[in-house]
Amino acid sequence: xxxxxxxxxxxxxxxxxxxxxxxxxxxxxxxxxxxxxxxxxxxxxxxxxxxxxxxxxxxxxxxxxxxxxxxxxxxxxxxxxxxxxxxxxxxxxxxxxxxxxxxxxxxxxxxxxxxxxxxxxxxxxxxxxxxxxxxxxxxxxxxxxxxxxxxxxxxxxxxxxxxxxxxxxxxxxxxxxxxxxxxxxxxxxxxxxxxxxxxxxxxxxxxxxxxxxxxxxxxxxxxxxxxxxxxxxxxxxxxxxxxxxxxxxxxxxxxxxxxxxxxxxxxxxxxxxxxxxxxxxxxxxxxxxxxxxxxxxxxxxxxxxxxxxxxxxxxxxxxxxxxxxxxxxxxxxxxxxxxxxxxxxxxxxxxxxxxxxxxxxxxxxxxxxxxxxxxxxxxxxxxxxxxxxxxxxxxxxxxxxxxxxxxxxxxxxxxxxxxxxxxxxxxxxxxxxxxxxxxxxxxxxxxxxxxxxxxxxxxxxxxxxxxxxxxxxxxxx
Ligand code: NAD
Numbered sequence: 001x002x003x004x005x006x007x008x009x010x011x012x013x014x015x016x017x018x019x020x021x022x023x024x025x026x027x028x029x030x031x032x033x034x035x036x037x038x039x040x041x042x043x044x045x046x047x048x049x050x051x052x053x054x055x056x057x058x059x060x061x062x063x064x065x066x067x068x069x070x071x072x073x074x075x076x077x078x079x080x081x082x083x084x085x086x087x088x089x090x091x092x093x094x095x096x097x098x099x100x101x102x103x104x105x106x107x108x109x110x111x112x113x114x115x116x117x118x119x120x121x122x123x124x125x126x127x128x129x130x131x132x133x134x135x136x137x138x139x140x141x142x143x144x145x146x147x148x149x150x151x152x153x154x155x156x157x158x159x160x161x162x163x164x165x166x167x168x169x170x171x172x173x174x175x176x177x178x179x180x181x182x183x184x185x186x187x188x189x190x191x192x193x194x195x196x197x198x199x200x201x202x203x204x205x206x207x208x209x210x211x212x213x214x215x216x217x218x219x220x221x222x223x224x225x226x227x228x229x230x231x232x233x234x235x236x237x238x239x240x241x242x243x244x245x246x247x248x249x250x251x252x253x254x255x256x257x258x259x260x261x262x263x264x265x266x267x268x269x270x271x272x273x274x275x276x277x278x279x280x281x282x283x284x285x286x287x288x289x290x291x292x293x294x295x296x297x298x299x300x301x302x303x304x305x306x307x308x309x310x311x312x313x314x315x316x317x318x319x320x321x322x323x324x325x326x327x328x329x330x331x332x333x334x335x336x337x338x339x340x341x342x343x344x345x346x347x348x349x350x351x352x353x354x355x356x357x358x359x360x361x362x363x364x365x366x367x368x369x370x371x372x373x374x375x376x377x378x379x380x381x382x383x384x385x386x387x388x389x390x391x392x393x394x395x396x397x398x399x400x401x402x403x404x405x406x407x408x409x410x411x412x413x414x415x416x417x418x419x420x421x422x423x424x425x426x427x428x429x430x431x432x433x434x435x436x437x438x439x440x441x442x443x444x445x446x447x448x449x450x451x452x453x454x455x456x457x458x459x460x461x462x463x464x465x466x467x468x469x470x471x472x473x474x475x476x477x
Pocket of ligand 1: 148150155208209210214228230248251281379445
């Protein structure tokens with residue numbers, strides 16, 4: 001597929017390309033351009049012009065275009081879901097909701113934009129009695145949206161839809177392994193009427209071309225979802241031009257199971273929460289803290305549930321477990337499993353690749369001081385089970401990480417659930433299910449090294465604007 005630059009479908013100016021493979025089968029699907037510096041600079045220059053046109057268009061006109069795009073995405077849901085499933089090995093029963101959610105996100109921001117008001121100040125300050133001071137939310141200008149591979153359509157939509165609804169021009173840099181479906185979505189937005197210099201998309205390796213966007217003084221904000229390592233780099237480069245930087249980063253979320261929990265619910269939440277998207281979800285439970293009195297029974301039932309998972313083609317409705325994004329990702333999970341075993345973990349089941357990109361769902365009885373119990377985020381179907389005795393111990397292990405995205409607390413005692421939740425250093429706690437949850441309006445995001453800011457329809461639209469004060473001095477004569 002070609003890039004979207006200044007209203008045209010474009011190859012890289014030097015013709016360089018990258019292959020996109022089907023993650024499940026490693027078959028070739030298509031190529032994408034590897035943008036050059038000149039391509040990106042052209043997109044930035046076009047976006048500056050686009051921002052002027054789009055930012056001065058009436059809000060209801062912009063929203064009408066976005067509503068139309070959402071309807072068009074809904075109409076093509078099955079085709080887009082199959083494309084998503086094919087390029088990344090996400091099972092089709094998870095790909096369909098991702099496309100549905102993308103359309104909902106677009107509608108959510110378009111609706112909210114129609115009702116984003118400024119304020120009129122009071123005259124409580126002596127000397128301002130005859131003044132009127134009011135504010136308006138005005139666009140930031142050009143927003144770069146840099147997005148990860150794991151929910152390539154949903155997470156990208158959270159960014160471009162907010163930015164567009166607020167009146168900004170957008171340049172998207174999707175993940176390199178699986179950009180094809182989001183490119184089809186951007187084509188739909190163009191067809192719905194978003195001008196070609198208002199919404200653009202460039203492709204290429206983030207580590208090689210990312211700085212051109214991040215460092216540009218003509219990019220007014222960067223919205224990145226990705227790893228903490230990349231987030232830190234983008235924050236550093238972005239700071240040099242004092243642009244707004246929104247960061248949604250990695251996690252190593254605890255899932256705390258007390259012995260008074262609904263046992264079946266606790267095990268199902270663990271296995272399903274971890275194996276969704278083959279373990280490649282930022283807020284999936286990644287450390288399983290299980291009270292020692294039920295730990296053996298928990299492990300036994302988790303093995304049974306893992307063995308019952310239906311493997312097969314991601315495009316088959318019955319399949320419950322998909323592939324990892326790439327061979328490299330699969331090798332990394334394997335290395336992390338081996339390291340955990342070397343650090344005292346006892347392998348219970350799994351522990352090796354099934355094929356180049358499929359990894360066996362794996363349970364490891366894990367000591368609390370292993371890397372995986374602290375700062376090592378594992379993006380695969382791996383359940384490290386960490387025993388604990390007391391509530392205080394569970395809280396301490398949960399918080400012994402640089403991350404702080406979400407958490408799950410499983411107990412029938414609601415006082416205990418809320419008491420523990422209040423002590424967890426993270427952005428959200430799910431009671432009686434895994435933290436693998438995101439309401440579209442939720443102010444989603446993390447503490448500590450899991451990010452800066454929050455993202456969701458309730459909050460991001462406003463963040464994609466700047467507040468301007470209009471002062472009418474001595475107007476009340
Ligand atoms: P990644 O950090 O490797 O890449 C994310 C994006 O950044 C990609 O588009 C990549 O090309 C780009 N990029 C890479 N180097 C760059 C640079 N120097 N400058 C600018 N852009 C650059 O992440 P990934 O592997 O695609 O996604 C997995 C990670 O994302 C995990 O850590 C996961 O926890 C995190 N994540 C977080 C959330 C959240 O909401 N907090 C959601 C999903 C994923």
